[in-house]
Amino acid sequence: MSDPRTIMHMDLDSFFVSVERIKDPSLLGKPVIVGGVGARGVVSSCSYEARRYGVHSAMPGAQAHKLCPHGIFLPGDYTAYSDYSRRVTQIIANAAPLFEKASIDEFYVDLTGMDKYFGAYRWATELRQKITRETGLPISFGLSVNKMLAKMATNDAKPNGQLMIERGKEQEFLDPKPVGKIPFVGEKLEESLNKMGIHTIYDLRQMPLENLLSIYGKTGTALWNRARGHSDSPVANFREEKSVSVERTFDSDSADDEFLLSVLFVLTEKLSYDLRKLNRMTGCVTVKIRYEGFVTTSKQHTVDYSLSSKYLIEEATKLFHQLYEKGRPVRLIGVRFSSLIYTGTQYSLFDDKEEETKLYSAIDSVKNKYGTGKIMLARGMDMGNVKRNNDISAAMKEQVNRENSQHNRNNAAEEQ
């Protein structure tokens, strides 16, 4: 075994709620729920006061309302959340040589080499205090020998606390916990383990590796390792994005072909724009349809690497026609681009399509100025309202026609 590392994990406590409370201190001490607004909303974040009523994140809004009728439901202010997240990230970046931003509200810091364990603990305590002092946000941390244990320590420390697992006490820390406390053991896996009589991590540790391997494959090996506190994934300060996606659930199901196609158009346009902003091209397009009753299907296709809205919309439309069962009510439509490659200097390959490039940069510069939502998505997003659908369809048709005639002109020019 290699020398033990010292890893810190940090988690902003009910982050969205904390930001809302900075914006409006009268929310302090009250059951605040972010999300769960609208016909099909779910809870994104909730205060500990709300959790006492059984509310938790990912819960359908209707259920949260039932459990906590006097709760304060907020739609969420994602711009503010990003801003605060960035501020916290900056504080950590200034203090730590090697850290990883694991999500909008979670961070890992590698403190290996910091004079023994207690020096690291003091350093971590000070960083935590500094974050709360400078942003007003409560944050918890865990400290241990790897990412998994540090994260589990944070979970025990929350809310607004800190916990170091002493060296050598790792197994003692793990053994009594339910297997579901292991990160990556979700509802399904926990249920499956419980059925075999495995409830605690101690129970899991009694299972021979061969058994776990034959039942769960790779997952089995991971379970065997996690039960022993083994986890060697490094603190990674950079991660390349592998896919981008966008999807929308409608307030009510729709089987209106024209409407569905216009949504697909808007989503694909938006995603292509994101792709160009990232300086990436995609080599694979996936269209997802979720029908009435949560029945979900998808169709993907490998395509020539592209960042062209027009081309990607054509591909998405083809996939949609192959996938969609006409007349069946649809709950959600989604688009994903994967097999991303960095455009880098290759962007010049597109110089010969000057017209197209100009069109995009014109659209993009307007978007940069006013925000994506306002240009293409504002009308497309709140689509519960059927009356609006006709407007959208008309606008989309107009746009498609414009692009088609442009396309035809280009083709004609090429043929000459």
Added chain:
DNA sequence: TCTGGGGTCCTAGGACCC
């Protein structure tokens, strides 16, 4: 109670190639 949106990773079957 009736299930968001943005991601990652894994599995398993089939195509295809040598």
Added chain:
DNA sequence: TCTGGGGTCCTAGGACCC
């Protein structure tokens, strides 16, 4: 005559995380 085996890519679906 009636069917090998390894490697890789593509596709569909699902579990899981925040």
